[in-house]
Amino acid sequence: MSLPSSGAHRHFIGLMSGTSLDGVDGVLVAFAADGQLQLLQHASRPFADELRAELLALNTAGDNELHRSALAANALAHVYADVVRSLLTQGGMAAADIAAIGAHGQTVRHRPHEFDATGYTIQLNNPALLAELSGVSVVADFRTRDLAAGGQGAPLVPAFHRGVFGRDDRTVAVLNLGGIANLSVLRADGGVLGFDCGPANALMDYWCHRHTGQWYDAGGAWAAQGSIDVRLLAAMLREPFLDLQPPKSTGRDLFNPSWLEQHLALQPDAPIQAKDVQATLAELTALACANDVKRHAADAKTLIVCGGGALNHFLMGRIAAHLPGVQVESSQSHGIDPQQVEAAAFAWLARQCLLGLPGNLASVTGAAGPRILGAIHPA
Template sequence: MTHAADAITSELYLGLMSGTSADGIDAALVRFEGEGRALRCELVHGRTFGWDEALRTQLVALGQGADNVSLDALGSLDGRIALAFSDAALALLDEASVPRGRVRAIGSHGQTIRHRPQAEPPFTWQLGDGNVIAERCGIATVADFRRRDVAAGGQGAPLMPAFHAALLGSPQEDRAVLNLGGIANFTLLPTVGDVRGFDTGPANALMDAWCERHTGRAYDADGAFAASGQTSAALLAKLLADPWFALPPPKSTGREHFHLDWLQARVEGDTPSPADVQATLLDLTARTVADALQMTQPETRRVLVCGGGVRNPVLMARLAAYLPQAVVESTAAHGLDPDYVEAMGFAWLARETLAGRPGNLPAVTGASGRRVLGTVYPA
């Protein structure tokens, strides 16, 4: 959705996001008006920029637990990611014909290479040097959003629930926002009580990796590969037996836990076809999402879906079958483009940081209190 630059009269922020799947950099130029329940948020222009293939290969390997990387390589990777992010920001502004000086700030998620909130000490690590982005774009940049929440005893994720609550909550019905990125996560928006949020398990990360290994395609377009197979009940039971699924919220996870080696260890000994494994992975995503919702907010009447998984009609149909009590629909039905909700959310988080307002919700992450998130890199 693009609007003429001369029609833009409100605050502009730019959000940059690359998720667990590392399938591209989502860039969103966002117009904000108002505060609190009067907040209005409009996507001025959005686009996803592909990673350089060699760089993406490195990111996926790191995300899946590769640890034979030198300090020099990590330092170089930090800079290369920042260059890619700043290129995306500049290209987006050029396409939208918006001068850099009209953008108040960039909110950059960076690229997660490790997320270990249960380690001792706990940590989370996103690469993409904010200094480089601010210097190349000439725009104040806010980055490194997750580590302050972890320092306060939280999971550092998910960070979108406060944004979802501001724009998608309803006093008439219990709702849930479901992000189907590399990992699936919920924001629970009850009519009464606290907003909550947590990861439910793998979504696109495992399905994409398995699809690429067996078809050479980076993702399962329209769910066709999964639709060509059948769920293996035996394999699904093995996958569901992972103790992580039984953990109570708050909880978060990533590719360092749910990766191809994790899957392969459970496939061995069985003989499902590659298509059957793909179908089982899709069922795993839908089943764990439905189980988590039934356990935490069973009166949910509407599930608003965003992220890449919303483009998979087979997955969306399976979710609807597992959640017959709720309407399952795209966030597009409520004015938020599902492809850019998270990038828009990081634009919003940058706005909150510059205003000195906290961006986390302790009921979601488990942090000891609300915190202003991120590090500010001046223009």
């Protein structure tokens, strides 16, 4: 990955807790003098059930939200700090050896361009507390500057994908399957398109936990036992967001349990078996993503998949089934564990901020132009 050289800013930590709400992934990365990125360490921490439930609840309106959000942000900062300590221990490094932490925060609302034409995006975080706990400078609040410049504030990872996975001889598509699915289209000429496709793990995880008590469908084994309900699938595929042209982004504000329950309530026959709903949700994700690859990356012969959904073998198989002639493979085959890609992207974004370089791509978010993203909280 080629980046501007800088001897001063070499080691960074990236932290990501995504819309899947499974916990925090962190990476310790090094940037060589020639700008090449090297992943040194990875650490993760699951959310305690209480924190997970509160973060999920804060995605919708509720009592005493400001108080609860502040306390949830504090709790999240402590989980972040625990991951940072683990990374430093594993790497045999001290806080003073790290230029900065890129801490994304936990998205609980994402409503770009709505209400007053600007809208808002909210990531719960307490970067000042994290700086105190870790002794490392923290870069946070990456999305709001892009939003202020007329962009969606998301997705931000396509610029990173370009450096890591881009080729100068072919178009490459990169699909991130977190709570929401987002696609990066990396053209041979350096052009980049990126946008959210629709739901990924958010709905599948909700349904799995409700009916099995497990937080996610490991390997997609439960979905594989079910059958796709074609009428439910057709109804969900009529969601207008799926046919919007990019730039576009979404989240749990749209694809949430209420959205799913409304569709289930409208089905005319007897209740659909739970495992069949799970299979249908996987097919919804697979079709939404495959359709966007066909629309926007028709010349791509490779689809690189990252995020937790890359470990869902059933989902990966369904995506591949809808994309004959395209090699669908985990980012692991390209040197980066699928669980580490987004965390590494926020380490890169923190470095961009410290170097005074843009972190967004206007071709992706629709912003008025390139912007330096992030607010710095010095150690």
